[in-house]
Structure formats: C-alpha cells, structure tokens
Amino acid sequence: MILNRLNTKLLALILLFSVACQSDYPTYEGANYIMFAKESYTLGILDSEEWFEIPISATRPMDSDRNIGVEIIDSESNAIEGYHYIVESSTLHIAEGELTTAVRIRGISENIKTNEALSIKLRLVLDEADEWDIYGTETEVNLQKCCPVNLEAFTGYCKLTSSWLMQYLNTDSRLVRTRLSTTEQSTIIIEDMFYDGYDIKLHFNTDDRLNPTIDYDAQVAGLTGEAFGTIYGNGKLMMASPLGYTSYYGTCENFAVQYAMLYVEEVGTVGVYVNIFEWITDDEAERIMREGF
Numbered sequence: 001m002i003l004n005r006l007n008t009k010l011l012a013l014i015l016l017f018s019v020a021c022q023s024d025y026p027t028y029e030g031a032n033y034i035m036f037a038k039e040s041y042t043l044g045i046l047d048s049e050e051w052f053e054i055p056i057s058a059t060r061p062m063d064s065d066r067n068i069g070v071e072i073i074d075s076e077s078n079a080i081e082g083y084h085y086i087v088e089s090s091t092l093h094i095a096e097g098e099l100t101t102a103v104r105i106r107g108i109s110e111n112i113k114t115n116e117a118l119s120i121k122l123r124l125v126l127d128e129a130d131e132w133d134i135y136g137t138e139t140e141v142n143l144q145k146c147c148p149v150n151l152e153a154f155t156g157y158c159k160l161t162s163s164w165l166m167q168y169l170n171t172d173s174r175l176v177r178t179r180l181s182t183t184e185q186s187t188i189i190i191e192d193m194f195y196d197g198y199d200i201k202l203h204f205n206t207d208d209r210l211n212p213t214i215d216y217d218a219q220v221a222g223l224t225g226e227a228f229g230t231i232y233g234n235g236k237l238m239m240a241s242p243l244g245y246t247s248y249y250g251t252c253e254n255f256a257v258q259y260a261m262l263y264v265e266e267v268g269t270v271g272v273y274v275n276i277f278e279w280i281t282d283d284e285a286e287r288i289m290r291e292g293f
Contacts, residue, residue: 032060033132034068034094034124036139044146044209045107051088053102054141056124058094059132066094069125070103076121079143083111084118107143114252118143146209147252154188154204154254154277155179157285159293164194164262164273168227173293175285178277190277195222200239202258204249214247214258216240224264233267242272254279 037055056068070090072081079085088104095101103122112118124137131137161173181187186204193200198221205213218240224232241247245259256277262270280288 032058032062032130033135034058034066034126034130035132035135035137036122036124038139040140040142042142042144042210043105043107044144045109045112046146046148046209048107048109051104051106053104054122054139055100055102056092056094058099061097061099062094063096065096068092068094068101071123071125073121073123073138077119079118079120081120084108085120085143105141109145112143112145114145114147114250116145144210145252149204149206149209149212149251151180151186151188151204151206154249154256154279157280157282158190159278159280159288160190160193160275161278162194162273162275164260164275167273169194175288178279193221193275195226198222202247202256204256209251212249212251214249214256216247216258221260221262233264236264237270238263238265245272 035057037057041052041054043052058066068091070087070092072087081087085108086106088106092101092103105120120141120143122139122141124131126137155178158176158178159173160176165171165174176193177191179189179191181189181201184201184203186206188202188204190200190202192198200216200219200221202214202216205215216239218238220236221239222237224230224235224237227237239260239262242259242261247256247258249256258275258277259272260275261272264270
C-alpha cells in the first residue's frame with residue numbers, strides 16, 4: 001500500500017515536471033493545485049521567540065492573488081494552541097505570479113516539556129478544484145523541545161554505566177571525570193574511561209539541534225593484558241565507532257549514549273558495547289565516593 005502510494009506520487013512528480021525535449025526550461029501546463037510541501041515537519045523549539053515556516057506550494061502561478069485558509073484539526077492534535085504554540089495567521093495568500101507561501105508557527109518553550117511528544121495536524125481550506133488527491137491537504141507538525149548546547153555542562157563528575165564494565169570489570173557503573181579538550185573544538189575527554197591512563201575523546205556535534213550526535217576517531221582504550229589477562233596482537237585494545245550505530249547526547253538533560261566497538265588490530269573484534277554517561281553534581285559525586293552506587 002505504501003509502495004503503491006509512493007509510486008503514484010513519483011509518477012505525478014514526473015508528469016508535473018515533464019518537459020518537451022526541445023525546451024530549455026521545465027514548465028508545467030496542467031491544473032492548478034495547492035498543497036503543503038511535505039507531509040510532516042519537526043520543529044526544534046529553543047525559545048519562545050523563533051518563528052518557523054511551514055511551506056505551502058502551488059503548481060502554477062496565477063494572474064491574481066489567491067487566498068488560503070489553514071485550520072487546526074483538534075481531534076488529531078495534542079499540542080494546545082495558545083499554550084504550546086502560536087499560529088501567526090490562519091489566513092494566507094499566494095501573491096500574483098508567485099508559487100509559495102507559508103504558515104508561521106512559534107513554539108512556547110516554557111510550556112513544552114523535555115521529551116514530550118506534541119503534534120499539530122494542519123489542513124488547508126481550499127476550493128475543491130485546488131485540491132490534489134495525490135498529496136491531500138494536510139500536514140503534521142511535531143514540536144520538540146531543545147536546549148542551547150552548553151559543553152561546560154558535560155564536564156566534571158560523571159556516572160558511567162557500561163555493558164563493557166558489566167562483562168569485563170564486574171561492575172555496572174563507575175565514577176569518571178570529564179573535561180573539555182583545549183586543542184580540539186567541541187571535544188570532551190573522558191579521563192581513565194575504562195582503565196587508568198587511557199582517556200577517550202568524544203566530539204559533540206552542535207550543528208543540528210534536532211540531532212545532537214557524537215562521533216570519534218579510533219583510539220586506544222586500554223591494554224589487552226589488563227583487559228583479558230593476556231597479550232593479544234600488538235597488545236592494544238582499540239575503541240572505534242561501529243557502523244550502523246549513532247552515538248548521541250541530550251542537550252536538556254546532560255547525558256550521552258556512546259556505542260563503541262572494541263577490537264584488537266589484526267586479531268579481531270571483541271564486540272559492540274553501549275556506554276551511558278550521566279553528569280552529576282560534585283555533592284552527588286562525593287556521596288558516591290563515600291557510599292558507592
């Protein structure tokens with residue numbers, strides 16, 4: 001069903017932008033339709049001042065302005081207008097000779113909780129002749145609370161919970177310290193992560209507020225003699241980012257999840273392990289050092 005729908009849309013797009021072989025520029029000579037540019041959007045809400053635009057497109061320019069209505073489908077929305085978000089106007093227009101306009105939406109950050117799943121279902125109010133059955137007249141807008149990236153919040157004492165610790169060091173968690181690298185931008189250093197004398201560097205990507213991810217180069221995590229009680233290969237236990245896994249961090253909650261492939265060069269892979277970092281206060285760290293986890 002989904003595949004058939006996608007194939008139908010693809011055929012429609014081919015027809016929409018088809019052009020005679022002798023033409024230098026694509027033109028569309030079919031009926032006029034108006035639609036949302038995409039079926040869904042996710043807005044990363046950092047504050048209550050930023051406006052986001054949800055694009056609306058027409059297939060043909062016209063020789064007069066066109067008015068468009070936008071309504072909220074309350075039965076399919078759980079975000080509350082005026083509390084979680086504001087729509088600037090429910091009446092829009094596409095200017096003469098133009099093809100686009102947009103619904104402008106502003107989130108109210110202080111009323112959106114971290115990890116709260118909020119969505120708004122929007123519907124265009126059009127003349128029936130302007131509706132294209134293939135695309136429909138609706139879109140879903142998701143609101144996701146984000147926080148400004150403050151890398152200082154990812155320094156200091158940290159509780160590390162790791163499947164490596166469970167398997168090889170007979171413990172669920174350990175207390176570690178982290179600091180900012182002074183030579184590499186947006187890089188956190190995990191001091192003595194698994195074994196004393198072996199720090200791990202993690203690069204925190206800050207470009208995409210909706211997907212705060214972590215990457216890192218292959219590096220030495222310890223010695224095979226200490227990890228396994230015997231020397232394998234060159235004796236170095238390596239850590240690298242495994243294919244198919246995405247390491248990430250939370251900007252609002254100060255945690256990170258790292259996936260790590262441990263291996264020995266020219267010997268083989270030990271396995272893929274997950275490490276969870278939770279940054280804590282100095283007081284909490286002192287309590288753990290006195291009482292344990």
